[in-house]
Amino acid sequence: MSIHLPSRLRWGAAFVATLSLAVVVHILVVLAIPREVTHSAYTDAARFGPDRQFNLLPAVEAGAEPLPGLDPAMKHAACRYQLDDGPVLFTAAVPVPFWSIGLFNATGEVVYSLNNRTAGSDILSLLLITPQQLSILRENPPEDLDKLIVIETAATQGFALLRAFSPSPAKDLEVDLAMKTAFCGRFE
Known part of the structure; x- marks a missing residue:
C-alpha cells in the first residue's frame, strides 16, 4: 500500500531535506578547514x-604580502x-x-x-x-x-x-x- 502525499507536502519535505543536508555539509566543511590548512x-x-x-x-x-x-x-x-x-x-x-x-x-x-x-x-x-x-x-x-x-x-x-x-x-x-x-x- 503506498501513501500519496499532496504535491505541496512533497515539495516542502524535499525542501526541508535539501536544506538540512546543506546545513550539515556546511558545518562539516567549516569544521574541517582548520585541519586542512597547510600553512600558518x-x-x-x-x-x-x-x-x-x-x-x-x-x-x-598588493597581492604579494609576506604575511597576511x-x-x-x-x-x-x-x-x-x-x-x-x-x-x-x-x-x-x-x-x-x-x-x-x-x-x-x-x-x-x-x-x-x-x-x-x-x-x-x-x-x-x-x-x-x-x-x-x-x-x-x-x-x-x-x-x-x-x-x-x-x-x-x-x-x-x-x-x-x-x-x-x-x-x-x-x-x-x-x-x-x-x-x-x-x-x-x-x-x-
Whole structure:
C-alpha cells in the first residue's frame, strides 16, 4: 500500500531535506578547514630567517604580502620563538614616531600587543615568559627586572611582529637598520 502525499507536502519535505543536508555539509566543511590548512603565519615567518632573531620582511605590495594583514605604510620584522628554550627578551630602539610589537601564538592569535605610546618609552624592553619560568625567575630576580615589561603566557611557540612607521623614504634605511638590530633572544 503506498501513501500519496499532496504535491505541496512533497515539495516542502524535499525542501526541508535539501536544506538540512546543506546545513550539515556546511558545518562539516567549516569544521574541517582548520585541519586542512597547510600553512600558518607562524610557519610562513620561518621563510624570512632563523628563529630567535628579528628578520626584516620585504615591503608589502598588493597581492604579494609576506604575511597576511600587513600594513603597507609600515616596515615589519618577524621573530619566531619557542619558550621551551627559555624566556625570550625583545629589545629595540626604533627612531620613528610610531612603533608597535604584536606577540602571536603558533595559531596566529594575538597574545599581547604594545606600542611606543602605551609603553611610555621609545625603547622596547619586553620579556616573554611562561608561568613556570616566571616562578623560577622570582626566586632570584635580576637587578633590571623592574625595567622590563614582563608578559606571562602559556603559549610556548609563537612569533613577534615588530612594526614601525617610516615617515619618509629618506628615513627608510635608518628604520631598516633599527629593525635588523632589534633583539629577540634568550633572556640570561
